[in-house]
Structure formats: structure tokens, C-alpha cells
Amino acid sequence: MKKTGFLLLFLATMLSAQAQHIILPLWEGTPPLQKEMDLEEEFVQEEIIRIGNVQKPTIEVFLPTKQISTGKAVVIFPGGGYSILAYDKEGTDFAKWLNAQGIAGIVVKYRLPRSQSLTDKKEVPLLDAQRAIRMVRSQAEEWNIDPTQVGVMGFSAGGHLASTISTQYDHEVERPKDAIDQLSARPDFSVLVYPVISFRDASAHSGSRMNLIGENAPQELVDRFSGELNVTEETPPAFLVHAQDDNGVPIENSFLYYKALHEKRIPASLHIYPKGGHGFGFGFGRGPVSNWRNVLLDWMVDLK
Incomplete structure (x- = not known):
């Protein structure tokens, strides 16, 4: 490696060492729509x-670090079919990568609708997503x-959650509120990576749909949680990769989400790669899809 390579590596290491890392609870006490039960979180590495x-x-x-900060922040929802969270591969790994680009990365460990402690499981992931964005603001x-x-x-089911909050950021449920709830939960942009979007039969990811709304959900719920049906003129711009x-x-x-955005004249960027499979993450070793992050950065620079 040339001397310049060593210098760049040293500088990157120093900047990383100065960066801040914080973990905060989303809610004080028992979270909304949850009852106290002696249940343990599952952690498998x-x-x-x-x-x-x-x-x-x-x-x-x-x-x-402030030296390289762009002022942008990205709130990240790992995927896992609303069953588990792929927490590092589709969460903290990307937050650290964003930091190197001067962007704050915030990983949400959101509640999953399979938990027995939830009183209205279909509402909980969106509620946690709204809270996360408001806390950042x-x-x-x-x-x-x-x-x-x-x-x-x-990512994947996390992409479904990201598209849901992009189209239902002002959805309300009955619960106690505090000062943070006065802030907007609307994202300013969305990045949807191999996302679940539709719960309709032709395109549905059956596992995500079953875990969130159940196997025999009424059509009203199927439509509510099909993002392509809920795009409005206020839906934020989106970058999609699949x-x-x-x-x-x-x-x-x-395709469905991009089409809905295009029809509303909302800026959107759709990137399709011939190979990569599902869950490619960074895309290392999977051909041209490994470059998708650089394409994303170019898109983010142009955001107004």
C-alpha cells in the first residue's frame, strides 16, 4: 500500500474514534400498545x-464527526419478515458506513408483531418508527x-416499514403523548432496499403479511398496508434498489411503488440489477449490485 493509503486509513480511523455512539430507549416505561409480561428478547449471533x-x-x-458532517440523518429499519431483525447486516453495518460519508445513521430496534405482549400488533412497528423519527428531530x-x-x-420488511411511514407518517392511535409527539414524523426521503411494498396477492411477501396483519386479514387492512395504494402528493422522494x-x-x-410515485410526480429513482438475489446488503461479491451504495450517495447529494 502506498504512503497515501496508510495516511487515509489513519485519518479515517481517527475520525471514527471521535464519532459518537449512543443507545436510547424509544419510550419511557412500558411502551404504548404493550402489556407487562416476563418475556425475554431473543439475541442470536x-x-x-x-x-x-x-x-x-x-x-x-x-x-x-463535525468535521465531515453533512447534516443529513438516516433512520434505518433492518429487515427480517417482521419476525426478527437482521440487526447488523441491515442495520449497524450501514449506520457505520453512512458515518464515513458524514451522515448520521440511526438504527431502530423496533418491536415485532409476533410478540405476545402487544395489544395491537399491526400498529406497533409504525408507532415505533414514528417515535424514532421524532426523537431524532x-x-x-x-x-x-x-x-x-x-x-x-x-430493507425487505424494513423497507415495508419505511414505505409505510412515508405514506402514513401522520397515522394516530389512542395513547398517552408527550412533547416529542408534537414533532413531525414525516421522513424527508426514503431509501427502500429490496422492499416489501404490497400485501396484495400478486406481489405479497406472505411471511411479512401474515406476521403483521394475519393470514385472513380483511381487504381494508391489506390495502392499508400496501404502500403503492397510499402514495399522495406529500409522500417523500424515494430511492429504490432491487x-x-x-x-x-x-x-x-x-415497480409498484415507483409507478405510484411517478404518477404523483414525486421524484423517485429506481435501480434494478440482473443479479443479487434477496438480502444482498452491501452486495459484496455479487457483481455490479455492489456499486448500488455509490449510486445512492450521488442521489442523496442532489436531494433538495
Whole structure:
């Protein structure tokens, strides 16, 4: 390696060492729509970290140094079919990568609808997502974040959650509220990576749909949680990436959401790669899809 390479590595290491890392609870006390039960969170670390049965949702905050900060923040929802969270592969790994680009990365350990402690499971992931965005905005000054540049990123079922909050950010449920609830939960942009979008039969990811709304949900719920049906003129711009050979979540999900955005004249960028499969994450070793993150950064630079 040349001397310049060693210098760049040294500088990157020093900047990383100065960056802030914080973990905060989303809610004080027992979270809304949850009853107290003696349930343990599931944590499995094999090739990746898998977290299940979340009882105490959190945000894990990775802040870049002020020297390189762009003011942008991305709230990240890991995927896992609304059954588990692929917490590092589709969460903290990306937050750390965003930090190197001067972008704050906030990973949400959101509650999953399979938990027995939830009183209205279909509402809980969205409720935690709204809270996460509001918390980031409440700390914007302290964390050196522009409150008008807070976006979301979601993978697979996490992409479904990111699209849901992009279209239902003002959805309300009956619960106690505090000062943070006065802030907007609308994302300023969304990054949807091999996302689940539609719960309709032709495109549905059956596992995500069953876990969130049940096997025989009424059509009203199916439509409510089909993101392509809920896009309005106020839905934020989106970047979508998918692989043509995805056998987990049909590629039509990204097509449907892009089409709905295009019809409302909302800026959207759709990127399809011929290979990559499902769950490609960074895309290392999977051909051209490994470059998708650089394409994303170019898109984010142009956001107004």
C-alpha cells in the first residue's frame, strides 16, 4: 500500500474514534400498545446478529464527526419478515458506513408483531418508527442534524416499514403523548432496499403479511398496508434498489411503488440489477449490485 493509503486509513480511523455512539430507549416505561409480561428478547449471533421478540425498543445512534458532517440523518429499519431483525447486516453495518460519508445513521430496534405482549400488533412497528423519527428531530441541534434532512432506509420488511411511514407518517392511535409527539414524523426521503411494498396477492411477501396483519386479514387492512395504494402528493422522494433474481420479495414491489410515485410526480429513482438475489446488503461479491451504495450517495447529494 502506498504512503497515501496508510495516511487515509489513519485519518479515517481517527475520525471514527471521535464519532459518537449512543443507545436510547424509544419510550419511557412500558411502551404504548404493550402489556407487562416476563418475556425475554431473543439475541442470536451466527453469521449475522438476529434479534427477536423485542420488548424494549431503542435507537442506536451513530454520529459522524463535525468535521465531515453533512447534516443529513438516516433512520434505518433492518429487515427480517417482521419476525426478527437482521440487526447488523441491515442495520449497524450501514449506520457505520453512512458515518464515513458524514451522515448520521440511526438504527431502530423496533418491536415485532409476533410478540405476545402487544395489544395491537399491526400498529406497533409504525408507532415505533414514528417515535424514532421524532426523537431524532428532537435531538437535531445537539446531534448536529438538519431536521429537514431526516430520511429513512429499510430493507425487505424494513423497507415495508419505511414505505409505510412515508405514506402514513401522520397515522394516530389512542395513547398517552408527550412533547416529542408534537414533532413531525414525516421522513424527508426514503431509501427502500429490496422492499416489501404490497400485501396484495400478486406481489405479497406472505411471511411479512401474515406476521403483521394475519393470514385472513380483511381487504381494508391489506390495502392499508400496501404502500403503492397510499402514495399522495406529500409522500417523500424515494430511492429504490432491487435485484431481478430476487426469489424472496418479488421485484414487482419496487415497480409498484415507483409507478405510484411517478404518477404523483414525486421524484423517485429506481435501480434494478440482473443479479443479487434477496438480502444482498452491501452486495459484496455479487457483481455490479455492489456499486448500488455509490449510486445512492450521488442521489442523496442532489436531494433538495
